[in-house]
Amino acid sequence: MTNVIEVEDISKRFTIHHERNQTLKERILHPRSGSSEIFDALSDINFTVEQGETLGIVGHNGSGKSTLLKCICGVLKPTTGQIRLRGNLAALLELGAGFQHELSGRDNVYLYGSMLGFTRKMVDAIFDEVVAFSELEHFIDTPVKFYSSGMYVRLAFAVAVNVNPDILVVDEVLAVGDERFQAKCIDRIRHFQREGRTILLVTHQADTVRAICDRAIVLDHGNMIADGPVTDALRIFRGRLLGDVTDHRPGGAGVVTIDGLTAPSGSFEVRHGGNLHFDATLTCDHAVSGNLVIEVFTRTGLLVSRNDAEAAPVSLRPGVNKIGVDLADVPLLDGVYDINVGLVEPQGATMLAWREKAASLQVLYDGRSSGVVAIESSVTQW
């Protein structure tokens, strides 16, 4: 396969001015005043993306993922290293960043198209599709300053996806628009994937990555700490997120670890519609209370269920604790599922402990339905 993106030893260093000396007077009077700080947003990032791949870039806030994306798009110049790109690229960094408020939607489609690097002729060819996709037929000749923020974003997204770029770069923009429009966007991205186009997606939502990407890289404080299949990368991402939490916990509070899950029957096997009981073993060095979170995933990485943490409060004593968990009326169909277990603070924000793939759940099902869950259906002919 052809490499469409080759990122070689990319580093990006920012100088952060704490006191800006931007006027001539200040520069002359205080040439050295105003402290500045050097901040390495990215250090020595290397990876390649093949044609047709969908790569997720995940990382917590400030990990450098947006900086990396901006370098790939050419908005920022890397301090060292180089990025080699094949084919044309459309970036959805901030939707509608190039719009001119005074101009009509129509004019802005052409202007935005040319900013993305497409000729007038190319935009002419897709103009009707853009308008149809954005659902702004009645407002296309209205100045965009009268648009609602949703309309604004819809128009920008419609341009970017309809110019049919070879590489589409998306930065957390899927969270815009109503649910129906979001579904439409995801649909369009899948269509791009089927066409063998290359997609780069930046997000901190693990679910989006799991749902869309083939591969993911994880950034942490400007370093690339993982590059591989989505599930592996996300495990590392979660682990690092948790690591951060334990590092920064105030007041010297201790550590909680999830040692594992044990099933009394010795196996995590359950019949479809049956119940399963298992125990979670947690060790902590001080009394702590929290809520137990149970996630069930398919082997393909689809989230089947995440229970509401508030429903399962537990209080742990120092030492080893055993907590019983009951899964009732398991509606899953035949297959193997992964169980992730975590402990979060009662307020729900901080994760105290997490264990990916704590157990594999085997579901036995004799029926003929296939899929993940059984939905009772009956057919009546009138």
Place this chain on the structure above:
Amino acid sequence: MDEPSTAGQRSLVASPVRVVSARASLRTRLANLIERRELLFSLITSDIRIKYKGSALGLFWSMLSPALTLATYYLVFSVFLKNGIPLFVVYLFAGLIVWNMFQSAVSSATGVIVDRAGLVKKVSFPREILALSNVGASVIYFVIQVVVLAIFLAIIGHAPAWSFLWLLPISFLALYLLTASIAVVMSAITVYLRDVRHLMDVVLQLWFWVSPVVYSYENSIAPALRIRGLTALYFINPMTPIILTFQRIFYVNTTVRSTTTGLPLHILPAWSMTTFAVVNLGLLAFAIVLFLVALVIFGRLEGNFESEL
């Protein structure tokens, strides 16, 4: 990885490779500029659209306004402020269109990157295009003003110097490149030193008065300069030869008879066509080099835009 179905998607094996790195060579920068010319045209048209948005006469204003200026000057200089120069309005307007193009482009481009920071930080394109789009808009107004002047000359029955007309594109190209170079460099400097904007307003005013627009070079200051040996100093200003060329083309006469005293007046230097050609070609060569230097300077400065905007 599975072989993806490539329906509707071309293979990119043969596509040219674009490189993003800290330094781009001048050749790459020029290639990028040429590749993105469509954006330049879109920005120019959208600038002009916005300027005349909501006005009933639209772009007609850009014609009407110089026409009214011309009519006013005609009235003022032939009735009230008689300086003895016949058809002074033609002399004045020939220089003024050159100056207007330079001045409007440079003063609007100086702050353009700061003003469009949102765009610069979010969308990838050669940033020089922002400054160049302001120059482009000025070129359009320049062309309109030349048309207005041509119509005016036709009405009053004053023929331009046809044999010199071929110098017009050369002189204009030199003017364009000179304006673009200064606009591009100033737009980048303003990102670091915001005062430059205000400084530029003052500099442009002074510059206007050291250029022979409202006074006749040959008649009012050339003798004084010649005596002191400062002629070369005056010609350091690259606007001077361009303005003189335009005046020579449109005003035509180098020596006229004063309408008030009846004595001969030397209005323009009595250079031969060869002199004008050499001066303009030399200036064009200088402007080309200057433009390339401006792109290099811009390239050095743009690397840190994001930490200043």
